[in-house]
Amino acid sequence: MKFVQGMMAALAALAVTTAGAQAPIKIGFMAELSGPQGALGQDQYDAFMLVVDQNGGKLGGVPVQVIKEDSQLKPEVATQLVDKLIEKDKVPIITGITFSNVMMAVYKKITDQEVFLIGSNAGPAPVAGALCSPYGYIVSWQNDNQAEVVGEYANQKGYKRVIGMAPNYQAGKDFIAGFKRNYKGEVIDEIYTPLNQPDFSAELAQVAAKNPDAVYVFYPGGLGVNFVRQYKQAGLLGKVPLLSTSTTDGSTLPAQKEDALGVISGTFWGPDFNNPVNRKFVDDFEKKYNRIPSQYAAQSYDAALLLDSAIAKVKGNVADKKAFQAALKAADFKSVRGNFKFNNNGFPIQDMYVFEVAKDAKGRVSLKTLGAPLKDHKDAYHTQCKLS
């Protein structure tokens, strides 16, 4: 028995030494991995691990250990997981975070403890403004950006009368407000539906009766599937242009398919972007996971690339926090979206695009890039952030 224990200890010691002089950097990955929105978190995780696996389990040349946690779309669960990651696992970096309410619950908690937060989806306004921290970096977007670009697109198309529709909760109101920020025409009506309402027949009849130039909606996940189908069934698609945010994306298109053809959406990236980094990402992702990557995958892929560049810059010494901050801020990596740099508040300055749902070269329903109505776009809240 003693002998066995001795052997085990020796083996363990050997294992540590053969792993190289550097112990692996622990990275906490937390996202929504279960429930109706679990597909988003799964895309974030798969894309992040794609980079890690391709680099032989390393980022920036240093071995990393990714600790995966499911925040279950519950802020109270998320805060407990953050405690666990920071106190028990002692991670210096946390990435992921799918929903804004979870981000609001954990952002201050993580950054106050001088742990780096690399958010790869949610970008609520307070985090971009007064709450901003030198430990917080959001590689995706500020929430409003994805609505602002659609408002700008509506200007370009000369739509004068638009109806806005969204679920009746904070994010729904934020996206409608974001749309109105750049939009110069008139929003003739705003319709807010209860968050758990799956059928929009009554509201769509009202919309049809008002005959607007276009309709702008924010209906994420299953709601978007319902809405787009019913919009088509009501005979509105193709007659009244449907502009959207987070309604036709990689997570909903597989269930919408042809019903969504022609829907316009605004975001920062599309799978048809023709730059070498993106072509490699899309090819590798499709090869490994057998599906078209969503924007959530793209964001998380960039998060991994950002960490790869920053860890390499500090040669794995993430304990030197000032140096690591500078390395992250430099954002010295080639993004799947082309242009990328960080603003003072740790949010990207980037081009925002609009897309149309169309068939890709392989005949699958996907997003086709129409153009970038907003160039080098900054969010509206960076002036409230005290960082420079």
Added chain:
Amino acid sequence: MSLSLFLIQALNGLQLGILLFLLAAGLTLVFGIMNFVNLAHGSLYMMGAYFAAAMFGATGSFVLAGLVAVPATMLLGVVVERIALIRLYRRDHLDQVLATFGLILFFNELVRIIWGPASVYMNTPAALSDTVDLFGLRYPSYRFAIIGVGLAVGIGLYVLIHRTRIGMLIRAGATHPEIVAALGVNVRALNTLVFGLGAGLAGLAGLMAGPIVSVQPGMGEPILILTLVVIVTGGIGSIRGAFYGALIVGIVDTIGRAFLPTLLREFLERSLAQAAGPAIASMLIYILMAVVLAIRPQGLFPVRHG
């Protein structure tokens, strides 16, 4: 507000009501005859939708999807009843609620494991994907089909319950179960039949709803709540109550959602009306239920005794 818009909204309400009726009919029978609270009824609806979507995905045929989904849900209902629920009939309602709530969790997790967390593709049959012109406004033809199917089921159920021997036993079982058993009727088989019938109707509702709402885990819960409101409003155990209750709930809910926000804007500030309108509209049916319970606790169209 034009008359044609009002008519369209009334049709929308009718369609929602019909869909609710398909669910309420089964739930109210199980409740009324077996005195059994089955919260898992919404899960059967979800399973029906998933069976239909799976078959639709494999064959592209809506008819085939229906031919598979309805019997499959019926079979599933019978199996669940025989394995799990049969042990609960003699327990009190709280035990039944707990056990069937457990079934909800079980089925939600099951579909997540089999079909994944994202919604599954399902579409209308090609012949019904268009709209019908109605007084200058367009109405989806598929929703007409739902109304047609639901009315046909309503008539079929009426004939079954009031004109056949089985229907007579079901009616008798709803009012005097002990006497029915004493007369030598196999109540156990009758219960299974009723449960299977209810499950089949839930499956049919799932099939019909599949092309409209997204087929995803947990899709049964919101509609289960509406269904409970329907049977409480209409009168527990009564098919007639389920039918009229469903139509009332469907129409009140739809008309409220459609016109209340506009109405409130007449005497409230715009942003306040936009926020309060949908909130109050979604409360209407619960207010209706509370009023019914206060004035007629047995429901608007209760089972006729005697």
